[in-house]
Amino acid sequence: MSSGVGLAAVLSALPPASLGLVERLRAEARASGKALYLVGGPVRDILLDRPIRDVDLLIVPGIGIADLARKAAPASARVVEYRRFGTARIEMGELELDLAGARKEVYSAPGALPEVSPGSLEEDLMRRDFSINALALEIEPAESASPLELTDPCGGRADLEAGHLRILHPRSFHEDPTRILRAARLAPRLGMKLGRSTRSAMRDALRDGAMGAVSGERLRRELEKVFSDALLGLDPSLALRQLGNWHVLSALEPGLEWPKEAATPVRRLGKLIAEPEWRSNRFRPWVPGVSLWLAPLGPALRRRVVQRFAIRGETAERILGFGAERQRLQARLAKARGRGAVDALLGGIHEESLVALFASSEPLLRRRIVRWAAEDRARRVPLSGDDLVELGLEGPAVGRALARIRAAYLDGAIANREEATALAVEWARRRASRSAKAKR
Numbered sequence: 001m002s003s004g005v006g007l008a009a010v011l012s013a014l015p016p017a018s019l020g021l022v023e024r025l026r027a028e029a030r031a032s033g034k035a036l037y038l039v040g041g042p043v044r045d046i047l048l049d050r051p052i053r054d055v056d057l058l059i060v061p062g063i064g065i066a067d068l069a070r071k072a073a074p075a076s077a078r079v080v081e082y083r084r085f086g087t088a089r090i091e092m093g094e095l096e097l098d099l100a101g102a103r104k105e106v107y108s109a110p111g112a113l114p115e116v117s118p119g120s121l122e123e124d125l126m127r128r129d130f131s132i133n134a135l136a137l138e139i140e141p142a143e144s145a146s147p148l149e150l151t152d153p154c155g156g157r158a159d160l161e162a163g164h165l166r167i168l169h170p171r172s173f174h175e176d177p178t179r180i181l182r183a184a185r186l187a188p189r190l191g192m193k194l195g196r197s198t199r200s201a202m203r204d205a206l207r208d209g210a211m212g213a214v215s216g217e218r219l220r221r222e223l224e225k226v227f228s229d230a231l232l233g234l235d236p237s238l239a240l241r242q243l244g245n246w247h248v249l250s251a252l253e254p255g256l257e258w259p260k261e262a263a264t265p266v267r268r269l270g271k272l273i274a275e276p277e278w279r280s281n282r283f284r285p286w287v288p289g290v291s292l293w294l295a296p297l298g299p300a301l302r303r304r305v306v307q308r309f310a311i312r313g314e315t316a317e318r319i320l321g322f323g324a325e326r327q328r329l330q331a332r333l334a335k336a337r338g339r340g341a342v343d344a345l346l347g348g349i350h351e352e353s354l355v356a357l358f359a360s361s362e363p364l365l366r367r368r369i370v371r372w373a374a375e376d377r378a379r380r381v382p383l384s385g386d387d388l389v390e391l392g393l394e395g396p397a398v399g400r401a402l403a404r405i406r407a408a409y410l411d412g413a414i415a416n417r418e419e420a421t422a423l424a425v426e427w428a429r430r431r432a433s434r435s436a437k438a439k440r
């Protein structure tokens with residue numbers, strides 16, 4: 001079937017950084033007599049006239065994928081081969097391009113990862129999650145002037161037009177229950193609704209306990225995507241609310257819900273994730289996201305949820321402790337007088353808790369947090385611990401003096417090294433006279 005879309009339009013929709021590599025892959029495919037397709041999400045997004053996020057390519061026949069990737073990739077790129085899945089990923093700086101051989105798959109057990117073997121283009125499309133993703137556009141061989149050939153064995157294009165998210169067979173969610181989480185992300189993102197049979201297949205899978213078979217790690221990876229979708233300008237709270245309405249959350253862990261109080265903070269977090277100035281700060285979007293989500297729930301439930309999503313170690317403890325930490329910090333921040341006092345409160349907290357705190361605070365506190373993050377936190381006091389030791393301070397007094405000098409500096413009470421030194425000399429003198437008195 002003709003897609004109605006020409007090669008030039010497809011190439012211009014791809015991320016510009018990927019174009020050179022896509023051209024080399026086309027040439028390699030041509031040289032080895034293979035067909036090359038753009039497949040899944042990017043085809044869906046081109047037909048919807050939306051920006052493409054990832055470039056997913058499919059090669060038929062699906063053998064020798066990693067060799068082809070290595071031939072096409074420049075020397076600076078890294079090619080990672082996933083033998084078990086017949087796929088390869090080319091990493092070039094920020095750019096990641098996924099290359100797969102056409103394959104078919106068999107699920108040995110529901111919820112487990114499938115066994116894959118080489119297959120035809122149609123078999124490859126038929127094993128996918130939704131009809132709107134079971135689409136392929138042939139980009140090599142292609143006559144540049146004519147519209148590209150669209151392979152659409154499941155009526156994906158019609159579903160795109162009708163706004164229906166539809167699975168390809170009734171056991172799809174049983175075999176791979178993570179597709180339920182994907183549906184909750186895709187439906188609000190694309191403004192689509194679940195078809196009636198898809199909704200009832202979901203209910204059946206949940207009733208049959210299909211979620212129980214999915215490992216915590218896989219669930220967490222899906223959860224991570226809910227929050228990283230905010231980079232596309234999407235509100236993560238919509239997907240979570242959807243999961244709550246579909247009774248998926250309680251199937252993941254009894255008692256788990258999407259609390260109303262979390263909606264505004266999570267929406268605000270989503271906006272912040274998309275802002276370039278916060279994005280450059282290194283934090284994992286899902287950690288503040290889960291912190292905000294779980295904070296209104298009871299402690300025992302919180303702990304079970306964290307375990308269910310295989311969140312461990314220091315990250316788990318931070319998520320679990322966030323509600324109490326937030327309460328403490330908000331009370332103190334509201335009372336803090338001066339920039340030094342704000343710095344003393346915020347200086348030690350992890351970036352992931354800081355953004356969660358920001359997202360759930362009132363405007364006044366948000367202004368304080370932003371001013372501290374943008375202006376004060378990077379300021380360095382004009383005196384070091386070594387300087388203080390030279391002036392006669394020792395032990396814990398050095399740390400205390402440094403903290404007081406920093407606060408005085410941020411408050412504007414001292415402006416430079418001389419004034420900081422004068423203050424430190426005065427403390428050292430008082431300290432010496434106190435200890436002399438004590439000895440008498």
Ligand code: CTP
Pocket residue numbers: 039040041042053054056127128129130133134176178179182
């Ligand atoms: N897929 C699937 N079942 C899953 C995960 C993925 O069938 N549990 C298929 C879908 O057809 C999807 C393709 O694998 O189109 C690639 O997956 P991914 O890159 O995660 O999805 P995209 O649809 O490309 O989503 P995005 O636009 O968010 O990258």
